[in-house]
Amino acid sequence: MYRVVKIERIKKETPSVKTFFFRDKSSPMPGQFYMLWLPGVDEFPMSISYIGEIKGFTVKKVGAGTSRMHSMHEGDKLWLRGPYGHGFSPMNGKILFVGGGSGMATLAPIIERLPGDLLIAARSRDELLFMDRFKERKIYVATDDGSLGFKGFAHELLEKILEDTKYDAIYTCGPELMLRKVIDIASSHGIEIQASLERLMKCGIGICDSCSINGYRVCVDGPVFGSHELAEMDELGRYRRDRAGRKVPI
Amino acid sequence: MLEVDINDLHFRNPLLLASGILDESGDTMLRVARSGAGGIVTKSIGMVPREGYENPVIYELPYGLLNAIGLANPGIENFGEEIKKAKEGGVPIIGSIFGGNVDEFVYLAKKMESYGVDAVELNLSCPHARGYGMEIGVDMELVEEIVGEVKKSVGIPVWAKITPNTDSVVRIAKAAEKADALVLINTIRAMAIDIDARRPVLSNKIGGLSGPCLKPVGVRAVYEVYSEVNKPIIGVGGIQNGRDALEYMMAGASAVQIGTAVYTHGLEVFTSIAREMKEWLHRNDYENVKDIIGAAQVK
Ligand SMILES: Cc1cc2nc3c(=O)[nH]c(=O)nc-3n(C[C@H](O)[C@H](O)[C@H](O)COP(=O)(O)OP(=O)(O)OC[C@H]3O[C@@H](n4cnc5c(N)ncnc54)[C@H](O)[C@@H]3O)c2cc1C
Ligand SMILES: Cc1cc2nc3c(=O)[nH]c(=O)nc-3n(C[C@H](O)[C@H](O)[C@H](O)COP(=O)(O)O)c2cc1C
Ligand code: FES
Numbered sequence: 001m002y003r004v005v006k007i008e009r010i011k012k013e014t015p016s017v018k019t020f021f022f023r024d025k026s027s028p029m030p031g032q033f034y035m036l037w038l039p040g041v042d043e044f045p046m047s048i049s050y051i052g053e054i055k056g057f058t059v060k061k062v063g064a065g066t067s068r069m070h071s072m073h074e075g076d077k078l079w080l081r082g083p084y085g086h087g088f089s090p091m092n093g094k095i096l097f098v099g100g101g102s103g104m105a106t107l108a109p110i111i112e113r114l115p116g117d118l119l120i121a122a123r124s125r126d127e128l129l130f131m132d133r134f135k136e137r138k139i140y141v142a143t144d145d146g147s148l149g150f151k152g153f154a155h156e157l158l159e160k161i162l163e164d165t166k167y168d169a170i171y172t173c174g175p176e177l178m179l180r181k182v183i184d185i186a187s188s189h190g191i192e193i194q195a196s197l198e199r200l201m202k203c204g205i206g207i208c209d210s211c212s213i214n215g216y217r218v219c220v221d222g223p224v225f226g227s228h229e230l231a232e233m234d235e236l237g238r239y240r241r242d243r244a245g246r247k248v249p250i
Numbered sequence: 251m252l253e254v255d256i257n258d259l260h261f262r263n264p265l266l267l268a269s270g271i272l273d274e275s276g277d278t279m280l281r282v283a284r285s286g287a288g289g290i291v292t293k294s295i296g297m298v299p300r301e302g303y304e305n306p307v308i309y310e311l312p313y314g315l316l317n318a319i320g321l322a323n324p325g326i327e328n329f330g331e332e333i334k335k336a337k338e339g340g341v342p343i344i345g346s347i348f349g350g351n352v353d354e355f356v357y358l359a360k361k362m363e364s365y366g367v368d369a370v371e372l373n374l375s376c377p378h379a380r381g382y383g384m385e386i387g388v389d390m391e392l393v394e395e396i397v398g399e400v401k402k403s404v405g406i407p408v409w410a411k412i413t414p415n416t417d418s419v420v421r422i423a424k425a426a427e428k429a430d431a432l433v434l435i436n437t438i439r440a441m442a443i444d445i446d447a448r449r450p451v452l453s454n455k456i457g458g459l460s461g462p463c464l465k466p467v468g469v470r471a472v473y474e475v476y477s478e479v480n481k482p483i484i485g486v487g488g489i490q491n492g493r494d495a496l497e498y499m500m501a502g503a504s505a506v507q508i509g510t511a512v513y514t515h516g517l518e519v520f521t522s523i524a525r526e527m528k529e530w531l532h533r534n535d536y537e538n539v540k541d542i543i544g545a546a547q548v549k
Contacts, residue, residue: 001311207272209273212277244300
């Protein structure tokens with residue numbers, strides 16, 4: 001059943017991303033997600049990006065549902081179910097968080113809980129998410145167009161960083177092709193990794209099979225997976241399932 | 251102790267995965283097989299790929315689930331690889347199919363047979379897809395024709411899954427009597443409204459109700475049909491634990507299918523139900539679960 005929450009504040013983070021703050025009694029773990037219903041529009045998964053008493057979803061505008069959300073105002077309502085899924089778990093040693101685009105939204109709560117450095121990547125300088133929120137941390141920056149920091153993709157910068165800095169563990173979330181590369185790099189360097197994955201979700205509760213990847217359900221077995229499970233996912237970065245359940249190349 | 255045979259098919263236990271739950275991709279079906287299911291019924295597959303309804307397609311209730319997935323499926327031509335993968339699990343795979351007319355059912359059944367499934371299950375009972383499922387499944391002549399024609403066209407066993415959304419399950423079961431086994435029941439047509447949104451929750455408005463609240467309806471259907479139709483019955487609806495499964499079998503089911511309990515109890519549900527059944531049978535001096543089939547039928 002849904003709970004109705006009221007949007008208390010809206011913050012524009014980048015030209016395409018807004019955070020919606022609300023109060024809700026649930027106690028999510030970093031990396032968990034909710035199913036968010038906009039009656040008459042759509043229902044879709046959203047990671048929790050602020051997990052305190054005041055909670056927040058940080059939402060990138062991509063299609064019908066998220067566009068409607070971007071046109072909402074303080075005082076408007078959201079319908080939620082959740083939290084769902086397995087979130088991030090603590091890892092030891094020197095940590096690097098690698099967030100691409102809106103993937104930073106999913107990573108933010110675990111960054112707040114653990115010390116470590118950040119690699120924030122986006123298409124351009126304007127789209128870098130949460131540079132302010134984590135300004136006390138060491139942040140490596142990559143932009144596709146070179147408008148700030150390293151010019152190129154997150155994984156290219158990661159390879160450079162690892163040439164002279166040692167990290168024991170990586171937490172990552174972002175576009176799938178970036179994730180695939182980051183996972184492969186971590187594995188070749190023997191670095192433990194946890195990645196939060198995205199797949200099309202219909203039920204969100206582990207019964208419809210629409211979010212499955214190599215037999216793992218992203219909604220209940222994930223969305224966060226560890227090195228061992230990720231190593232088995234040869235579909236990651238290569239195939240996804242469409243709304244009909246067809247396997248299609250990415 | 252839990253082994254059963256239905257139409258020459260051997261099952262290591264009578265706990266099959268119900269159609270539509272975790273059975274769209276071969277890898278997932280393989281995982282369910284490895285989690286202890288005695289057999290697997292695939293998602294209902296049609297002639298062409300179908301995206302199904304828009305979200306929300308599912309609604310969680312305290313006593314079950316409401317769903318209107320809308321027969322989403324990759325289409326029969328794309329399903330061969332998934333079956334092949336699922337077969338690696340070593341348990342019987344039952345290909346569920348839905349069509350809009352006799353010819354489609356026949357085509358789909360033959361195709362499933364060519365993919366190597368051990369039986370086909372005819373979905374004559376989906377409660378929320380226009381022109382399919384129960385819209386066909388309450389037309390007695392059509393049911394008889396579909397079952398008869400599919401029987402003539404394939405060599406593997408043909409199971410008919412029947413809707414409870416009718417005034418007489420027995421009459422429909424009789425119309426489907428040529429099938430090798432009857433599967434009772436699919437979900438009940440139902441609706442939920444969110445009062446704050448002032449609208450039905452499911453995008454399709456109407457969906458199918460499953461889970462614990464459905465069990466008494468399923469048990470009744472199995473009980474009624476058992477004495478009227480001389481074919482093996484597979485009981486479905488609201489089974490969560492060993493006692494529920496035994497209840498269905500005492501009503502007359504030779505095996506059962508499990509759907510919603512995968513959500514409430516996780517994939518471990520197959521092994522936990524099997525353990526509970528064995529404990530009960532052992533305590534009550536039964537050597538084989540077959541001995542309780544129909545045991546509750548009162549003459
Ligand atoms: C577990 C999980 C957590 C998520 N957390 C966040 C989050 O914190 N912040 C955030 O902004 N987004 C997040 N997403 C993605 C978000 O769910 C989608 O952006 C949303 O469903 C799009 O809905 P829509 O109605 O706006 O777009 P639609 O109209 O449904 O789609 C518009 C276009 O976007 C594409 N699209 C839709 N969903 C995705 C997707 N998941 N990945 C890539 N492309 C997609 C479609 O193919 C289509 O081309 C998360 C997804 C998952 C699975
Ligand atoms: C999400 C969902 C999808 C389903 N899809 C199908 C389907 O494609 N074909 C079918 O014959 N039954 C389908 N069913 C019905 C189930 O197979 C089963 O008959 C019903 O859920 C009752 O069993 P349960 O209470 O154990 O879930 C579906 C049920 C659910 C919950
Ligand atoms: S979204 Fe249905 S199984 Fe994950």
